[in-house]
Amino acid sequence: MKVVKFGGSSLADATQFEKIIQIIQQDPERRAIVVSAPGTRFKGDIKVTDLLIQYSEAVKNQVAVADLQAEIIARYQNIAEHFNVPAAVMDHIQAVIRDLATQTYPDYAHQLATFKAHGEYLNAYLLSQILIKLGLPAQFMDPKEIGFNVAGPVNDAHVTDDTYDHLATYRDNPDYLVFPGFFGMNEADGTIATFSRGGSDITGSIVAKGLHAEVYENFTDVNAIYSVDPHIVSQPKGIQTMTYREMRELSYAGFSVFHDEALLPAIDAQIPINVKNTNQPDLPGTLIVPEKGFKPKGFITGVASSKGFSALYLHRYLLNKEVGFTLKLLQILYKYGISYEHMPSGIDDLTIIFDNQQLTPQKVKAMCNDIRNELHPDQLEWIDHYAIIMIVGEGMQLSPNTIEKIIRPLTDHNINIHMINEGASKISIMLGTDEADAQKSVKLIYQHFFDNNRIFNY
Ligand SMILES: Nc1ncnc2c1ncn2[C@@H]1O[C@H](COP(=O)(O)OP(=O)(O)O)[C@@H](O)[C@H]1O
Numbered sequence: 001m002k003v004v005k006f007g008g009s010s011l012a013d014a015t016q017f018e019k020i021i022q023i024i025q026q027d028p029e030r031r032a033i034v035v036s037a038p039g040t041r042f043k044g045d046i047k048v049t050d051l052l053i054q055y056s057e058a059v060k061n062q063v064a065v066a067d068l069q070a071e072i073i074a075r076y077q078n079i080a081e082h083f084n085v086p087a088a089v090m091d092h093i094q095a096v097i098r099d100l101a102t103q104t105y106p107d108y109a110h111q112l113a114t115f116k117a118h119g120e121y122l123n124a125y126l127l128s129q130i131l132i133k134l135g136l137p138a139q140f141m142d143p144k145e146i147g148f149n150v151a152g153p154v155n156d157a158h159v160t161d162d163t164y165d166h167l168a169t170y171r172d173n174p175d176y177l178v179f180p181g182f183f184g185m186n187e188a189d190g191t192i193a194t195f196s197r198g199g200s201d202i203t204g205s206i207v208a209k210g211l212h213a214e215v216y217e218n219f220t221d222v223n224a225i226y227s228v229d230p231h232i233v234s235q236p237k238g239i240q241t242m243t244y245r246e247m248r249e250l251s252y253a254g255f256s257v258f259h260d261e262a263l264l265p266a267i268d269a270q271i272p273i274n275v276k277n278t279n280q281p282d283l284p285g286t287l288i289v290p291e292k293g294f295k296p297k298g299f300i301t302g303v304a305s306s307k308g309f310s311a312l313y314l315h316r317y318l319l320n321k322e323v324g325f326t327l328k329l330l331q332i333l334y335k336y337g338i339s340y341e342h343m344p345s346g347i348d349d350l351t352i353i354f355d356n357q358q359l360t361p362q363k364v365k366a367m368c369n370d371i372r373n374e375l376h377p378d379q380l381e382w383i384d385h386y387a388i389i390m391i392v393g394e395g396m397q398l399s400p401n402t403i404e405k406i407i408r409p410l411t412d413h414n415i416n417i418h419m420i421n422e423g424a425s426k427i428s429i430m431l432g433t434d435e436a437d438a439q440k441s442v443k444l445i446y447q448h449f450f451d452n453n454r455i456f457n458y
Pocket residue numbers: 006007008009010036039198219220221222224225226227228229230231254255256257258
């Protein structure tokens with residue numbers, strides 16, 4: 001059997017629903033369906049998840065919510081009317097959306113998670129009712145009823161192991177099983193918790209593992225995963241086949257087409273992932289497969305960049321001989337509750353890269369003061385607006401002079417490279433640049449390796 005996940009772009013309106021219903025019926029193996037909330041219908045449109053976040057904020061701030069409620073209800077109503085579902089279905093959806101504002105929540109984080117989750121909750125409910133209306137046997141897989149459990153931060157949760165046992169009981173069920181993506185239930189207190197944004201991909205992977213699917217098909221709005229973000233380079237080359245670890249590194253570093261945390265369940269169960277286009281479902285898309293037996297076609301598979309980082313550069317003569325330097329440094333980070341993303345080091349130098357989301361100016365100031373006072377570095381530099389560029393490819397392992405080939409196009413254009421991290425991962429090289437140089441660097445590297453089929457010249 002196959003698990004199919006449809007992203008928000010594939011469920012944005014009734015026309016898209018028509019397409020996904022055809023896709024489901026084209027292959028009898030497509031029995032488990034994971035859905036996102038309705039996404040954007042046109043440039044400038046707002047995703048239902050974002051409308052729900054606005055709705056939650058409005059409730060918190062005690063401002064009028066009627067317009068927002070009406071806007072959210074209309075998104076479902078347009079789809080429901082097109083398929084002529086019974087009036088009771090829409091009555092239920094309207095009531096649930098309105099009730100969100102009148103319930104009580106343990107705190108604002110729980111409120112936000114509950115509001116957000118309802119984009120997926122109601123879309124899965126609606127799709128199951130549409131399938132039933134069309135005479136297709138379908139079940140709405142309410143996470144509360146089926147034991148789709150999660151733990152951890154309520155807006156950045158992770159699945160718990162018992163969920164897989166609960167999913168396994170549905171393996172031989174012949175109906176269409178319609179799961180809402182993006183959230184689960186906190187078993188301890190029965191509240192809703194979501195994954196991080198884009199997290200319906202994670203649900204799809206969990207369902208694929210739980211049901212022992214032969215493939216996890218992830219339907220989106222592009223023909224393939226491209227070698228570079230299509231917002232940076234127009235009409236880039238598509239990737240036919242790539243490995244799990246290539247995808248993990250590229251999605252971490254900016255390929256938003258597939259969530260980086262969605263890889264683990266599929267890897268655990270060794271289920272291939274096929275990213276396909278809902279608007280052109282007959283195209284093969286991109287296949288993400290295990291590393292074993294994989295034969296790379298070129299030197300690099302993709303290049304990605306991600307902004308929103310800061311870096312701390314430390315220089316101290318004879319750092320390599322000083323026992324406990326890194327330990328003390330990590331203790332200071334621990335004191336301020338800060339985790340780091342990367343920590344490349346040299347003989348006398350160390351760079352620590354942080355995700356800005358967990359920093360405040362006060363925390364940075366206090367942390368740097370402690371580092372100065374306790375570790376006495378010869379030089380301490382804090383770099384704001386830092387970007388990471390990741391060049392990824394299984395083929396890199398086979399090629400000499402890797403770093404020279406990657407750096408050359410950047411140095412030729414006088415781009416200042418703060419950091420090069422090679423060797424920590426066998427299949428990637430990470431560069432640190434100013435945010436302002438990130439997109440240009442990605443373009444230059446892409447052009448160097450992919451334009452005019454140069455990829456095959458190495
Ligand atoms: N390397 C890439 N290859 C393909 N698409 C990418 C890449 N990097 C970023 N994207 C973007 O990801 C989008 C699909 O992801 P997303 O909007 O989350 O889709 P969905 O609505 O299906 O969940 C594409 O429309 C594209 O703009």
